[in-house]
């Protein structure tokens with residue numbers, strides 16, 4: 001599938017099949033992130049990938065999911081099967097660019113996962129210090145984001161906004177994610 005189609009198809013996945021994610025797939029994701037652009041080519045980011053049951057379960061306790069999971073609670077077996085933590089070496093980091101670099105790396109991970117049939121959720125609502133403790137990350141690193149991964153067990157779709165707010169809604173068990181119209185977000189020549 002071409003990049004444009006992949007990007008259009010991508011939706012955040014929070015409900016996962018009970019099927020392990022091989023480490024080789026995570027490695028491919030991290031390789032894509034490694035080659036992502038970074039401001040001034042500083043490359044302050046490093047990546048920690050975990051797919052061991054126990055470690056994944058512990059990290060899962062320290063993240064907060066939205067969507068159906070938030071509405072209905074987590075069903076056993078549908079938890080993420082892997083995490084990739086994006087780490088930023090504090091000494092090389094900048095307030096201005098590191099969060100941007102982390103976002104770009106996150107998208108590289110998400111799209112590379114999707115190309116392999118793996119769904120994911122970029123996560124910022126996380127207990128950073130707790131996760132760093134679980135994964136043994138030294139204090140010299142910050143953790144801007146983690147990404148939860150697994151084979152999808154839900155098929156969310158992009159929908160038209162209902163009014164001004166951007167809350168999701170569920171219809172026949174399917175999550176709808178409202179997105180603003182192209183005409184509303186794209187300005188041409190002059191604002």
Ligand SMILES: Cc1cc2nc3c(=O)[nH]c(=O)nc-3n(C[C@H](O)[C@H](O)[C@H](O)COP(=O)(O)O)c2cc1C
Nearest residue numbers: 010011012064065066067121122123124125126177
């Ligand atoms: C920086 C960032 C942080 C996010 N943090 C969380 C999070 O902590 N928990 C969660 O369930 N989703 C999180 N998301 C996923 C968003 O909720 C999701 O991208 C948004 O609802 C739009 O849905 P879509 O990704 O399917 O287009 C995050 C996304 C981004 C980009």
